[in-house]
Amino acid sequence: xxxxxxxxxxxxxxxxxxxxxxxxxxxxxxxxxxxxxxxxxxxxxxxxxxxxxxxxxxxxxxxxxxxxxxxxxxxxxxxxxxxxxxxxxxxxxxxxxxxxxxxxxxxxxxxxxxxxxxxxxxxxxxxxxxxxxxxxx
Amino acid sequence: xxxxxxxxxxxxxxxxxxxxxxxxxxxxxxxxxxxxxxxxxxxxxxxxxxxxxxxxxxxxxxxxxxxxxxxxxxxxxxxxxxxxxxxxxxxxxxxxxxxxxxxxxxxxxxxxxxxxxxxxxxxxxxxxxxxxxxxxx
Amino acid sequence: xxxxxxxxxxxxxxxxxxxxxxxxxxxxxxxxxxxxxxxxxxxxxxxxxxxxxxxxxxxxxxxxxxxxxxxxxxxxxxxxxxxxxxxxxxxxxxxxxxxxxxxxxxxxxxxxxxxxxxxxxxxxxxxxxxxxxxxxx
Amino acid sequence: xxxxxxxxxxxxxxxxxxxxxxxxxxxxxxxxxxxxxxxxxxxxxxxxxxxxxxxxxxxxxxxxxxxxxxxxxxxxxxxxxxxxxxxxxxxxxxxxxxxxxxxxxxxxxxxxxxxxxxxxxxxxxxxxxxxxxxxxx
Numbered sequence: 001x002x003x004x005x006x007x008x009x010x011x012x013x014x015x016x017x018x019x020x021x022x023x024x025x026x027x028x029x030x031x032x033x034x035x036x037x038x039x040x041x042x043x044x045x046x047x048x049x050x051x052x053x054x055x056x057x058x059x060x061x062x063x064x065x066x067x068x069x070x071x072x073x074x075x076x077x078x079x080x081x082x083x084x085x086x087x088x089x090x091x092x093x094x095x096x097x098x099x100x101x102x103x104x105x106x107x108x109x110x111x112x113x114x115x116x117x118x119x120x121x122x123x124x125x126x127x128x129x130x131x132x133x134x135x136x137x
Numbered sequence: 138x139x140x141x142x143x144x145x146x147x148x149x150x151x152x153x154x155x156x157x158x159x160x161x162x163x164x165x166x167x168x169x170x171x172x173x174x175x176x177x178x179x180x181x182x183x184x185x186x187x188x189x190x191x192x193x194x195x196x197x198x199x200x201x202x203x204x205x206x207x208x209x210x211x212x213x214x215x216x217x218x219x220x221x222x223x224x225x226x227x228x229x230x231x232x233x234x235x236x237x238x239x240x241x242x243x244x245x246x247x248x249x250x251x252x253x254x255x256x257x258x259x260x261x262x263x264x265x266x267x268x269x270x271x272x273x274x
Numbered sequence: 275x276x277x278x279x280x281x282x283x284x285x286x287x288x289x290x291x292x293x294x295x296x297x298x299x300x301x302x303x304x305x306x307x308x309x310x311x312x313x314x315x316x317x318x319x320x321x322x323x324x325x326x327x328x329x330x331x332x333x334x335x336x337x338x339x340x341x342x343x344x345x346x347x348x349x350x351x352x353x354x355x356x357x358x359x360x361x362x363x364x365x366x367x368x369x370x371x372x373x374x375x376x377x378x379x380x381x382x383x384x385x386x387x388x389x390x391x392x393x394x395x396x397x398x399x400x401x402x403x404x405x406x407x408x409x410x411x
Numbered sequence: 412x413x414x415x416x417x418x419x420x421x422x423x424x425x426x427x428x429x430x431x432x433x434x435x436x437x438x439x440x441x442x443x444x445x446x447x448x449x450x451x452x453x454x455x456x457x458x459x460x461x462x463x464x465x466x467x468x469x470x471x472x473x474x475x476x477x478x479x480x481x482x483x484x485x486x487x488x489x490x491x492x493x494x495x496x497x498x499x500x501x502x503x504x505x506x507x508x509x510x511x512x513x514x515x516x517x518x519x520x521x522x523x524x525x526x527x528x529x530x531x532x533x534x535x536x537x538x539x540x541x542x543x544x545x546x547x548x
Contacts (some may be wrong), residue, residue: 097502317458
């Protein structure tokens with residue numbers, strides 16, 4: 001049997017609050033979502049006036065970051081035409097997001113224990129917000 | 138053009154907090170989700186140890202309550218074999234939940250402006266939690 | 275090669291207008307949809323304040339009525355547990371609706387050339403509206 | 412609670428009629444669809460001889476324009492390989508259309524309150540039709 005660390009609801013709330021605050025600072029109404037070690041949603045918020053189509057994207061960026069223990073921004077590079085993971089977004093029933101805004105969350109032992117996803121602005125804005133969110137973990 | 142009321146993030150948080158507190162009181166770790174007038178997710182939490190399969194159910198109970206301006210518990214009755222809405226759960230791509238735990242949220246003018254869904258315990262427990270959640274709206 | 279009759283957009287508009295008028299008369303804001311001989315959507319309206327979850331249902335009642343050349347209300351009877359078509363709603367990827375509100379549209383030669391679906395009220399209300407709609411064809 | 416504007420059925424009909432007229436002028440039989448602030452369908456028409464496969468596309472172009480408050484033609488540019496939204500069409504269960512023909516509809520206060528989508532011709536034709544449709548809003 002194995003012990004694994006995972007994200008608790010309180011952690012998710014702290015991460016989301018930090019993301020929300022940064023999103024407000026930079027004026028980019030966002031969706032922020034956190035998943036646990038199993039890739040399953042722990043919590044989500046959509047700020048007023050944030051894009052509706054970004055609900056799904058924020059949740060799936062968080063999933064993707066955990067599913068492959070990677071930044072979705074890095075995955076963007078390796079999934080371009082001609083690159084080694086081109087086509088990876090066809091897997092997992094549409095849940096793999098290959099653009100910036102998702103980051104893995106690391107536990108005390110350095111393992112990935114969850115993920116956070118942000119969607120609502122440009123790739124650059126989403127990346128700023130998700131980094132602030134992750135920093136609160 | 139028409140003016141409609143809808144749920145703001147602050148409303149959703151208040152509703153979710155009330156549901157969470159009641160769920161804790163009765164010892165039924167729950168998922169709680171709130172959707173807006175358009176049926177789109179505003180916020181969601183999964184309490185620690187709440188069922189993973191209930192993430193989707195809580196979100197879809199909230200959707201269903203708004204989509205048909207009804208309690209999902211009432212819909213359970215009218216969608217039994219031989220009743221007038223038998224088969225309604227085949228519609229809307231698997232998003233229609235026909236058991237207790239979802240309630241519509243009414244605005245100042247009495248119109249339905251969103252929905253709240255709870256999943257994690259028995260039908261009875263979910264109903265207790267969702268009523269507490271709605272009461273905070 | 276075969277000649278088939280099918281619903282033109284002008285026919286669909288006439289059918290929908292008649293349904294809309296009847297829905298207004300009986301105070302049941304409705305979705306009304308018309309499909310052609312191929313079961314494909316020709317036109318749809320959602321009246322103000324009609325249920326959002328009924329968009330999909332109205333379109334699929336029209337599809338079902340054409341797909342099986344039947345009233346969906348009749349299909350309700352034959353798809354109950356123990357009856358010969360029990361389970362038919364598992365076919366066609368969630369598009370088969372087995373409750374009242376869908377009727378086939380017949381051409382000059384008596385063949386089915388399309389379907390009309392109504393959703394927004396009780397089974398009884400939807401049936402009244404869809405009959406008025408069909409009568410305008 | 413928040414007040415938001417959204418598209419009424421009468422607005423949708425006016426938008427669709429303008430699109431239909433322009434489509435007739437340029438000889439491009441089209442599907443025209445309008446969604447409200449929640450991204451949900453308000454009305455749709457398919458002109459005689461318009462592509463059947465474009466029913467879904469017109470509805471989803473309207474959805475996309477509302478879901479991301481953008482022209483789908485602009486999204487086409489930013490979702491190319493190497494661009495910031497490459498992969499966005501994998502989200503939202505196949506509902507994100509990334510080519511020309513969808514425009515957001517703006518309310519009195521400048522907010523996006525719905526979307527209109529056109530499909531049936533070349534990207535250039537769809538764009539001409541959708542602009543005429545939007546102008547009637």
